[in-house]
Amino acid sequence: MFALQGRYAAWLFVAPAILLVAVFIYLPMVLNVGVSFYDWSVLRNEFTWKGVENYLSTLDNIDFRSAFANTAIYLAVLVPAQIALPLLLAFLMLRVRNRLLVRAYRAAYFIPTIVSFSIAGVVWLWMFNPIVGFLNTFFEAIGLQSHRWLNDPDMALWCVAAVAFWKGFGLNLILYAAALVGIPREVVEAADLDGAGPWTRALRIEIPMISPTLFFTGVTTVLIVMDEIVGVVDVLTEGGPYNSSSNLVYYLYDRAFRQFNFGEAAAVATLIIAIVAVATWLQFRAFERYVHYQ
């Protein structure tokens, strides 16, 4: 349709989007690799050739190593947690018959998703406050020990992970809930007739049936954990104490915008995209093997 006049119109219609995506996403992505071989001075606005030096000094930097290790912990903890717990809640919600109640639960779990990272940050900063914050007041009231939370190098990372989880789990939850409701009734009823218990049914029927959604949330959760918890890190701890809660993106931010070492920061960005590419590739491999499309 729109056979003749349409062709030119179509190109006009897609042109702005293509242009924006090319100029502000693909071009910077390529330039980033370029910048990573240079040093850029903000004041003089000059580029100096550094070769692979930015990469070598990055890999050698002890702060980078701890940021790298922390990122691995964040991924190892948050990706399974943000999949398993919402999935469990979605299964529980499936057993609730009252539709109004189901909607209320969904809305409640979803609310932190629409809260910005900085609001989530300041709200939890206040909850974690060691002197007058709610958590310590509550802990002492019920006879537990109070903690230093964000000021404790052994705890800060877990506090940040908890806040990131709190903010992120609702999104995956509503996706799972929608996918589970979408499973054809006959399939579930057939399993019931065959005498499958709830566990067998979940593991053999329901989880395989929603595997495309699980795969999708796996990919997006990796991206979110890599990319977006920087807001929580910045407001809650600024990566501290002693870099104990920093991650790769925060390290990049610190290198570029506090120490003005843009070349090294660009090198970190290149490493980040390499990590995400590998993680996504691994998930696609698993996807080919296990994901079931109806």
Add this chain to the structure above:
Amino acid sequence: MSTTSKQRKGAALHLASRVAIHVALFAAVVVTLFPLLWMFTTAFTPNELTFRRNLGLLPAQPTIANFVAAFQIQPVAYWLLNSVITSVAIAAGKMLVAIPAAFAFAHFRFRGRDWLFAVIVGTMTIPYVVTLIPTYIAIVRLDLYNTLAGVIIPSIAFCGFAIFFLRQSFKVVPTELLEAGVIDGAGPLCALVSIVIPNTLPAIASLSVLSFLSAWNLYLWPHLILNDANMKTLSIGLKLFATNQEQLQQWGPLMATAVLGLLPALAIFAFAQRYVMDAFVHSGIK
């Protein structure tokens, strides 16, 4: 006999498991919503009382003094205004770019269509941090540093999801309807405005709301570009406020500012809950 007692036992177990499910779900609701309720409590508690350890959810002497104080301590009015301007501009810009593109991808045949679509949708898998440094350098060189335009323009480019989502919705509009329009002499633009858009308003509404919310919550990019206190958006102003107040101990006004930042998002969610959740859910379906 034995069957009835078995049945009764089964029924009791069934009831117990139903109760357990509700207890678990309700406990999760409490943990999820409590920090936000606590934020509201603190925002309406006189600031001097926030230093007394207290576990009550209802403020003892409710007051709006914290809101008044917040506007005096920090340029919160500017932050709100800047947030509204950037969020509306980003959301509107994304729609302006995404609607025609999605229409072309859904209903036209042209060379390179599938390849171009893949290029656009592919941006959804790119971590935005890899664009950060070159874009920052470009913004500084173009003298857009510390301007709202410097925040808005690059953000509109992240429209991959919008185009993907709208293309799905536009495809539902029957080709016959569009062909009838063509026979009546409607050009492509006319068909878009008079046939496609009126028939897909719920999808467009969902996406506008989603784009507005994500722009309202932007953190890292405005944090890098907006430097003066008066130029900040609320999202990053809060960070400035939080950093300053650690010495000043102004938890009441800080929570009041957080409430102001959350209210627009909550209001949109309350009024357009179905649209917002639908948009998120569709983002996860294939």
